[in-house]
Amino acid sequence: MSINKQYYICADSADLYAWIIRNKNFLFDRNKDYSRTVKIPFNNQVVDLIFVHKFSNRKKYDSLTKNFLSKTAGTPDYILFSEDSENPILCIEDSKTAPVGNSVIQRLDKLWPLMISTEIKCPVVYIGPKKGLDASNKQMRGWEQSWFYKSIAKDIPEVFRLLDDVNQDVCEESFLLITEIISKNLAGEQIQKTQITKEMLSAMNKSMEKHVRTYNKNIFSGKLFQRSGVDAHPAQSTLLLITETRKTLGLPSATLQITETHKQKLLKSKTRRLKRILNNGVNFQ
Amino acid sequence: MNKKITETDVILNFLEDSRLRLVKSVSFEFPAGSWTGKKDRNIADIHGPNIPGIEAKSDFSSSKRDLQNHKKNNNILHYIYSADKIKEEEISFWKENSVSACIFLTTKNKWAILNSEDGFFEKLLPLSKRV
Numbered sequence: 001m002s003i004n005k006q007y008y009i010c011a012d013s014a015d016l017y018a019w020i021i022r023n024k025n026f027l028f029d030r031n032k033d034y035s036r037t038v039k040i041p042f043n044n045q046v047v048d049l050i051f052v053h054k055f056s057n058r059k060k061y062d063s064l065t066k067n068f069l070s071k072t073a074g075t076p077d078y079i080l081f082s083e084d085s086e087n088p089i090l091c092i093e094d095s096k097t098a099p100v101g102n103s104v105i106q107r108l109d110k111l112w113p114l115m116i117s118t119e120i121k122c123p124v125v126y127i128g129p130k131k132g133l134d135a136s137n138k139q140m141r142g143w144e145q146s147w148f149y150k151s152i153a154k155d156i157p158e159v160f161r162l163l164d165d166v167n168q169d170v171c172e173e174s175f176l177l178i179t180e181i182i183s184k185n186l187a188g189e190q191i192q193k194t195q196i197t198k199e200m201l202s203a204m205n206k207s208m209e210k211h212v213r214t215y216n217k218n219i220f221s222g223k224l225f226q227r228s229g230v231d232a233h234p235a236q237s238t239l240l241l242i243t244e245t246r247k248t249l250g251l252p253s254a255t256l257q258i259t260e261t262h263k264q265k266l267l268k269s270k271t272r273r274l275k276r277i278l279n280n281g282v283n284f285q
Numbered sequence: 286m287n288k289k290i291t292e293t294d295v296i297l298n299f300l301e302d303s304r305l306r307l308v309k310s311v312s313f314e315f316p317a318g319s320w321t322g323k324k325d326r327n328i329a330d331i332h333g334p335n336i337p338g339i340e341a342k343s344d345f346s347s348s349k350r351d352l353q354n355h356k357k358n359n360n361i362l363h364y365i366y367s368a369d370k371i372k373e374e375e376i377s378f379w380k381e382n383s384v385s386a387c388i389f390l391t392t393k394n395k396w397a398i399l400n401s402e403d404g405f406f407e408k409l410l411p412l413s414k415r416v
Binding site for chain 2: 014015017018021022023028030034036053055056222
């Protein structure tokens, strides 16, 4: 009996596995360690796609993803490995909702360091609807209105796979991309990441300075913590993008115009996002 | 198999074992990965147009807490969770509260149904998946 080639998909979300079980007629196994195997036919062979969900088997998830995730500040939804490689062959973050305004960059803290890193060789992809209902004013808004889309995302549609049809399922699109990458891997094709060039980054940094209210020249004045003291994720994510971009471009570190209390909280924080910001380098005014 | 499994695994096991009997329009709400925001309590973990909401928990004690917390529970009458074996306390608790429970027995890899008044879980889970 031939042994199927195995691929591991380390998942921070159970949505994709649930979508496959409900929408595809593949055989599946519930494994003793609570990983879950889906058997997918590819031409004349069957591939075992093994889902390792973060909250089901943390030990196995960490052992597979530790090195890769040390290069970013969050946990993307899906990281795909082939059985014969320690490095991933694909990384996906998907979202069912369309971001509005600056929230585009507030969602990229998981992906941006991976997207612009020259060390990371696998495709790093964001999948989500292009438009969505902005509940605050009950209007359709989305990526096309954001400066981030205009300055960079529209030029790299293979990195920002934005769905035109609001009814299109992001899980379906994620599954299509995963099978496309597996198919290439089976055929021995090189799977190349779209490299974001320094020219693109430089243009994006200028656009960021123009459009992000709390970022002027190299000074960032956003509030990194809420009044209650808890992390202000949007501001922190924005600062992470700024520091990652400036570091990659070889620009001087950003200067933080923040209160002493926030400075002390930042310096003492153990969260990955804030530690990464400090590692990237910041000055205090 | 572990004695107790996560809420996500309870939902996924239920989905796998009932998938042929569930209509496509039934939705599943997983405890999302990094999302720590407040869940809309008007939505049960499993819900759909033609089934009453099902709340999933990892074990009996969290199911019990959920049912007893009226701020959290939204008249949900069907719970699923995991256990290695069923205790007397569970049987009487669900009966006293007139709530149906479906327990994934980790030692048997099958489901046990308690206090089935409406035959709801029996309709969703084939015999081969039940003890």
